[in-house]
Amino acid sequence: MANIQQISITHLSFTYQHDTNTVLHDINVSAPLNSIIGIIGNHNAGKTTLCRVLAGIIPNMMGGDLLGDVHIGNLSPTKDWSVLNRQTDFVLQDPNSQLSGLADTVADEIAFDLLNHGVDETTIQRRVADVAAQMQLTAQLQQSPSSLSGGQLQRLAIATAIVTKPGILILDDPTSEMDPQGRADFFNWLATIKDTTIFIVSNEIDDLCEIADRLWVLVDGELVRKGTSLEVINQLNPEWQIGTPKVYQLAKLMYWSLGADLFPVNINQLRGCVHDQHSN
Numbered sequence: 001m002a003n004i005q006q007i008s009i010t011h012l013s014f015t016y017q018h019d020t021n022t023v024l025h026d027i028n029v030s031a032p033l034n035s036i037i038g039i040i041g042n043h044n045a046g047k048t049t050l051c052r053v054l055a056g057i058i059p060n061m062m063g064g065d066l067l068g069d070v071h072i073g074n075l076s077p078t079k080d081w082s083v084l085n086r087q088t089d090f091v092l093q094d095p096n097s098q099l100s101g102l103a104d105t106v107a108d109e110i111a112f113d114l115l116n117h118g119v120d121e122t123t124i125q126r127r128v129a130d131v132a133a134q135m136q137l138t139a140q141l142q143q144s145p146s147s148l149s150g151g152q153l154q155r156l157a158i159a160t161a162i163v164t165k166p167g168i169l170i171l172d173d174p175t176s177e178m179d180p181q182g183r184a185d186f187f188n189w190l191a192t193i194k195d196t197t198i199f200i201v202s203n204e205i206d207d208l209c210e211i212a213d214r215l216w217v218l219v220d221g222e223l224v225r226k227g228t229s230l231e232v233i234n235q236l237n238p239e240w241q242i243g244t245p246k247v248y249q250l251a252k253l254m255y256w257s258l259g260a261d262l263f264p265v266n267i268n269q270l271r272g273c274v275h276d277q278h279s280n
């Protein structure tokens with residue numbers, strides 16, 4: 001029986017149709033619902049593929065040989081896709097591929113799913129204004145989506161995903177086109193989201209260590225590390241060539257340890273550590 005408070009993945013393996021390479025190898029992991037899970041790893045490690053499985057796109061829209069079991073709460077992306085799909089939004093790596101292409105304005109694009117859900121006009125206007133403010137797109141609401149910059153398009157893709165208030169949000173490299181300030185604003189916003197299970201693939205390891213409750217590390221399709229960012233970053237194998245946060249690099253250099261050879265990975269941990277050094 002599935003644990004309704006847990007995300008659980010057991011013995012998950014996957015090979016794309018008409019392919020012989022197994023992309024995901026026997027993945028086993030669990031995490032509490034409503035947490036932020038950062039998915040990191042090397043190039044072609046299977047991060048996007050794992051997101052597709054979590055969203056139910058595999059096997060419902062993309063075929064292949066899927067083994068094992070995935071549950072998000074009591075729902076299985078394979079067996080309960082129609083229910084899960086209504087609660088899930090997926091922000092793709094390429095924002096253009098997820099916009100409707102039918103809307104004349106940014107406001108219409110954000111409103112698109114709400115209109116499809118039959119939401120009333122007043123609620124739509126309020127939700128569009130709220131979400132545009134959250135994604136800093138208020139000034140662009142009457143512009144055509146085609147006039148937006150890459151970073152603005154990514155924020156629009158996120159706006160279209162969150163406007164329906166999904167309980168599960170899957171973000172595949174959502175800040176790749178954003179400038180440093182846009183990226184910082186996005187991660188600050190993400191940290192404020194409540195009651196939502198968030199999976200985020202990102203190379204922004206500094207930001208992930210500030211906000212993620214869990215990190216999952218994929219290397220060549222295998223889940224090689226899982227745990228808090230503190231545990232995971234302190235146990236990375238250099239051969240995996242996965243970047244570490246600047247805070248961790250500095251702390252290691254200065255030997256600002258949290259004890260037991262654990263070095264801080266985010267600002268709060270670093271502050272605690274430096275404070276302890278001064279008070280000793």
Ligand SMILES: Nc1ncnc2c1ncn2[C@@H]1O[C@H](COP(=O)(O)OP(=O)(O)OP(=O)(O)O)[C@@H](O)[C@H]1O
Pocket residue numbers: 016017019023041042043044045046047048049050062
């Ligand atoms: N639709 C597909 N059909 C067949 N093979 C695919 C498909 N999508 C991805 N793959 C293959 O699966 C492997 C993992 O790809 P995936 O995109 O999941 O990795 P990733 O970790 O997200 O990569 P990146 O860091 O480059 O974004 C790669 O070898 C890729 O070529």
